Amino acid sequence: MIQIENVRKSFTLHNQGGVEIPVLADAEMTVMPGECVALTGASGAGKSTLMRILYGNYRASGGRILVGCVDIAQADPQEIIRLRRETLGFVSQFLRVVPRVPAVEVVAEPLLLRGIDEDSARTRAEGLLERLRIPVALWSLSPTTFSGGEQQRVNIARGFAAEYPALLLDEPTASLDPVNRETVLQMIAEAKARRAAIVGIFHDAEARARVADREIDVSRFTPVMQ
Numbered sequence: 001m002i003q004i005e006n007v008r009k010s011f012t013l014h015n016q017g018g019v020e021i022p023v024l025a026d027a028e029m030t031v032m033p034g035e036c037v038a039l040t041g042a043s044g045a046g047k048s049t050l051m052r053i054l055y056g057n058y059r060a061s062g063g064r065i066l067v068g069c070v071d072i073a074q075a076d077p078q079e080i081i082r083l084r085r086e087t088l089g090f091v092s093q094f095l096r097v098v099p100r101v102p103a104v105e106v107v108a109e110p111l112l113l114r115g116i117d118e119d120s121a122r123t124r125a126e127g128l129l130e131r132l133r134i135p136v137a138l139w140s141l142s143p144t145t146f147s148g149g150e151q152q153r154v155n156i157a158r159g160f161a162a163e164y165p166a167l168l169l170d171e172p173t174a175s176l177d178p179v180n181r182e183t184v185l186q187m188i189a190e191a192k193a194r195r196a197a198i199v200g201i202f203h204d205a206e207a208r209a210r211v212a213d214r215e216i217d218v219s220r221f222t223p224v225m226q
């Protein structure tokens, strides 16, 4: 479902004399449907960079990144938008809050974009908010004023709403209490059971051990300095 081959990435710092920072070289990885792969490695190894490349936020300097049959390294912006709508979800660490949009609409949006009717989308969104213990009184409010953990749960509800075949998770349990953390681990297990291919960064070692089938240490892709 997700396959990367020979991926390279270096950053050019244009505002600092064009300095090149090589971050990844010869990165390879395959994630099958129903599998969860955890990216590990020291701080600065390139875990977030690899996730952003997989989501199409950063363009790889070379190589192939297949999600389904789309090569993200070559895809144009329209193809990436379609891929994100139909195939690839991303639960980032922080919710990008749009003022005045109620939490329930934030969660339902990916479903509406897929053409699901408003009532069904809303029912599913409410079900997820309830499961993640967001108080009903907050559903119709913008998450702008929500606590860190509440925002993270709204973000998780949004990421899991559409049941994507491929899912990227960046620290999904980071600021959660034990009960909600347990719910999220269960949701990840259910996504695997419905054959989603998952790539995650989990600093929480116990969570990682519970959901990940394999670990890939990203430092093995650190370029050798000449």
Ligand SMILES: Nc1ncnc2c1ncn2[C@@H]1O[C@H](COP(=O)(O)OP(=O)(O)OP(=O)(O)O)[C@@H](O)[C@H]1O
Pocket: 011, 021, 023, 041, 042, 043, 044, 045, 046, 047, 048, 049, 050
């Ligand atoms: N936009 C950018 N411009 C320049 N350099 C960047 C950029 N993003 C990341 N880097 C560099 O790439 C390297 C890898 O960073 P990255 O955030 O991917 O590491 P990480 O493994 O996710 O670390 P952490 O566990 O601390 O989040 C770092 O040296 C960082 O400085």
